[in-house]
Amino acid sequence: MAPRTTVPLDFVRRDPASMRERAEELLADLRTRRSVREFSDAPVPLDVVERCIELAATAPSGAHQQPWTFALVTDPALKARIRAAAEEEERANYGGRMNDEWLDDLAPLGTDADKPFLETAPCLVILFRQAWGELPDGTRKQHYYTQESVGIAAGFLLAALHRAGLATLTHTPSPMGFLGEALGRPENEKAFLLVPVGYPAEGCEVPDLERKPLDEVLVRFD
Ligand code: IYR
Secondary structure (H helix, E strand, C coil): CCCCCCCCCCCCCCCHHHHHHHHHHHHHHHHCCCECCCECCCCCCHHHHHHHHHHHCCCCCHHHCCCEEEEEECCHHHHHHHHHHHHHHHHHHHHHHCCHHHHHHHHHHCCCCCCCHHHHCCEEEEEEEECEEECCCCCEEECCCHHHHHHHHHHHHHHHHHHHCCEECCECCCCCHHHHHHCCCCCCEEEEEEEEEECECCCCCCCCCCCCCHHHHCCCCC
């Protein structure tokens, strides 16, 4: 068994006024985050995207296995391939794989099978979930709570990119198997989420949506 070693916790204890200020500041910022589907083709500083990926990779994970791989795609030819494959799947989705209730629920978002943002956005970040690991002798190492772990990392990534001044979309072309193939990922890596990253297009509009107020999302037990 691996030995258990510890180090002192690096933790800043803040006074409540400072805690409030920091929480309010972050809330106000993240309230302005919206999924963007109209991107500018302007390049973005890739070092910022890399730092945000580094931030996402600070997420907690089952048994600290960090079961994620982030692919950063800026190559136009690869983006075009990904767009073509995603649109092929989405044509099947919108053309019958999604039922009427589902299509109805999506109507307010105005989505369809055309995914031009996959080429327009200057970069695509694809999160892969490592369903299992590999031991040095090539045998499988079991991983734990990989969906939860990568989901948390995805949340960190979206928040970081927004805070850094970049727009994102959580795109889930379905099924996503083509992404592993296009990027030559090993069999244990399952595409989890595709995140176009960039600046919004000039005059970009987003659906008029409201978020649930706190009393609809919080149940208290004092
Ligand atoms: N994956 C499809 C459909 C879609 C599904 C949901 I649920 C959304 O919130 C948005 C889209 C697409 O990307 O168009």
